[in-house]
Amino acid sequence: MKCKQIKEKIDSLVFESNDQSNLEVIVHIENCDSCKKYYEESLLSKKVISSLRNQEYTLKYPEIITDNILDRIENLDITDSSTKRSFTSKLIKIETIQRLLAAASVLLLVVFGYEQFIVIDKILSLEEQMSTSSNEPAHFKNYNEVIAFYPKQVTENLISTIKDRLSKKKNSKFRSMILLARLSKMDLTQQKQFLPKQSNEKDNNSTSLTKKRKER
Amino acid sequence: MQLDIEKSILQIQKGDSTAFKTLVEEYQQYAFKLAFRIVCNEDDAMDVVQESFIKIWKKINTYKPEIKFTTWMYKIISNTAIDKLRSIKRNNHINIDDVSLLCDRMSNEHPDVQVDNIETGQLIRTISESLPEKQKLVFILKDLQGMDSNEVENILNMNETSVKSNLYHARKGIREKLNKLLSYERRFS
Numbered sequence: 001m002k003c004k005q006i007k008e009k010i011d012s013l014v015f016e017s018n019d020q021s022n023l024e025v026i027v028h029i030e031n032c033d034s035c036k037k038y039y040e041e042s043l044l045s046k047k048v049i050s051s052l053r054n055q056e057y058t059l060k061y062p063e064i065i066t067d068n069i070l071d072r073i074e075n076l077d078i079t080d081s082s083t084k085r086s087f088t089s090k091l092i093k094i095e096t097i098q099r100l101l102a103a104a105s106v107l108l109l110v111v112f113g114y115e116q117f118i119v120i121d122k123i124l125s126l127e128e129q130m131s132t133s134s135n136e137p138a139h140f141k142n143y144n145e146v147i148a149f150y151p152k153q154v155t156e157n158l159i160s161t162i163k164d165r166l167s168k169k170k171n172s173k174f175r176s177m178i179l180l181a182r183l184s185k186m187d188l189t190q191q192k193q194f195l196p197k198q199s200n201e202k203d204n205n206s207t208s209l210t211k212k213r214k215e216r
Numbered sequence: 217m218q219l220d221i222e223k224s225i226l227q228i229q230k231g232d233s234t235a236f237k238t239l240v241e242e243y244q245q246y247a248f249k250l251a252f253r254i255v256c257n258e259d260d261a262m263d264v265v266q267e268s269f270i271k272i273w274k275k276i277n278t279y280k281p282e283i284k285f286t287t288w289m290y291k292i293i294s295n296t297a298i299d300k301l302r303s304i305k306r307n308n309h310i311n312i313d314d315v316s317l318l319c320d321r322m323s324n325e326h327p328d329v330q331v332d333n334i335e336t337g338q339l340i341r342t343i344s345e346s347l348p349e350k351q352k353l354v355f356i357l358k359d360l361q362g363m364d365s366n367e368v369e370n371i372l373n374m375n376e377t378s379v380k381s382n383l384y385h386a387r388k389g390i391r392e393k394l395n396k397l398l399s400y401e402r403r404f405s
Contacts, residue, residue, distance in 0.1 A: 008384075015359065015387060044323045044398060045391040048339075051322040051329065053360050055336050059248035065262060066240050069269045073233060076270065 003028075006035050014042040015049075221285050228276050240269050246286070247293050253356045254297035255304075256341035258333055264300050268293045283370070290363075291371045294353060312400065315342045319397040343393045347386055354379055355386035 009025045029036050059065065219242045227235035244265055251264035271292050279288055318335050340360070344352050350372070357368045358379070368379050 011384065011387060041391055041395050045387070045394045048319055048322045048394055049359050049390070051325070051331075052336060052340060053362060054328050055333075056330060057249045057252045057333060057336070059245050059262070059265065060258070062241070062244055065244060065265060066237060069240055069266050069273075070233060070237055072266070072270055073236070073273050076273070 003032060003035055006032070007038050010035070010039050010042055014039070014046045222281065225276065225279060225281075225285065228273070229279075236273060239272075243286075243289060244269070247289070250290060250293050250356075250361060251297045252333070252337065253340060253360050254294065254353070255300055256337040256344075258337070260300055260304060261297075264293065264297045267300075268296045271296065284367075287367055287370050290357075290361075290367075294357075294371060298349065298353070310338050310342055312342075312397075315339050316397040316400045319394060323394075323398060342397070343390050344386075346393070347389050350374075350378075351382045351386035351389065354382040355390065358383055359387070 006025055006028045009022075010029075013025070029039050219238060221239075224235045224239050228239065247265045247268055248261055251268070252258065252261035255261050255264060268289075272289060275292070279285070314335065315338050318331060318339050321329075322331070322339075344355060347355065353372055354368060354374075357363045357371060358365070363371075365376065365379055368374070369376060372379070374382070
């Protein structure tokens with residue numbers, strides 16, 4: 001048996017109190033200085049370790065330690081309940097914020113709805129006003145036909161007139177955008193009424209158009 | 217009267233602090249012994265005992281009866297003590313003369329002779345401080361606490377081979393350290 005294996009056996013013999021030492025190990029220890037030294041050192045180590053193991057290590061003032069532990073547990077319970085309370089108050093705060101947000105959204109809807117209403121109302125009144133002042137018969141079927149029929153300048157005039165009319169009011173940019181968007185879908189009988197009547201060019205074009213129709 | 221641990225645990229799980237007090241009184245000396253062997257200082261060991269029992273109170277609902285209560289408790293104490301060891305910086309100097317003298321006394325006198333806690337702590341610290349954490353824990357649980365291998369495996373979440381290997385290397389290191397101390401003492405005696 002090699003020294004390494006013998007040393008393992010010595011460990012088992014000394015530290016594990018394993019009495020199953022065989023003759024081979026004893027003979028080896030007697031004849032090998034290194035293993036003999038290892039065995040003796042192991043016995044001394046075992047003795048010191050056993051002594052350390054048998055020490056009492058008494059906890060001094062155990063009552064104080066017990067009281068401290070119980071006090072800390074009590075405080076821990078109080079902290080836990082206050083944490084729960086603060087959690088509840090946080091929940092309440094979140095609910096309040098949610099309600100405020102809901103109210104704000106309703107308010108926004110009302111404001112924008114009113115804004116929309118004003119724009120539509122304005123468009124309708126404009127349409128009405130234009131239709132009463134115009135003698136132009138309805139014959140175009142859509143807005144694209146108007147643009148195609150009239151010269152480019154007239155179309156530009158039409159848009160600038162709308163913008164001019166709205167620019168005097170608050171939020172004109174927003175309203176103009178809505179109005180123009182609405183115009184693109186508007187029935188032609190209404191659209192043509194936006195044509196700038198003051199323009200000579202427009203009058204000439206309108207007259208020639210009427211003449212053309214009469215001829216047909 | 218012996219404590220009915222299962223009954224006590226059920227009561228503690230319901231929040232009974234009186235039952236917990238009884239449990240603390242029953243096990244705090246065991247807890248202190250283990251904590252002291254790991255941190256090698258009375259004050260730190262007392263801190264570890266308090267922290268460990270507070271953890272036990274907090275985690276009592278996670279305790280499973282399939283595991284022995286003491287195994288579960290020792291696991292908490294070991295972890296708390298290791299955390300404590302990592303957090304403290306050791307500046308106090310150990311007198312090698314005192315430690316080697318104590319070592320010599322222990323190797324010659326009867327193993328049951330009682331020595332002061334401070335001296336014992338210094339000796340354990342001297343012989344085990346150079347060991348890696350796992351080896352140190354295996355040595356303390358197996359050779360100083362006298363636990364069986366199965367319990368050590370459960371406490372440290374190690375397999376049998378790992379425990380054996382760590383123990384072998386720990387004993388080797390400790391034997392070398394003790395020999396140095398003993399030969400140091402013999403030089404002057």
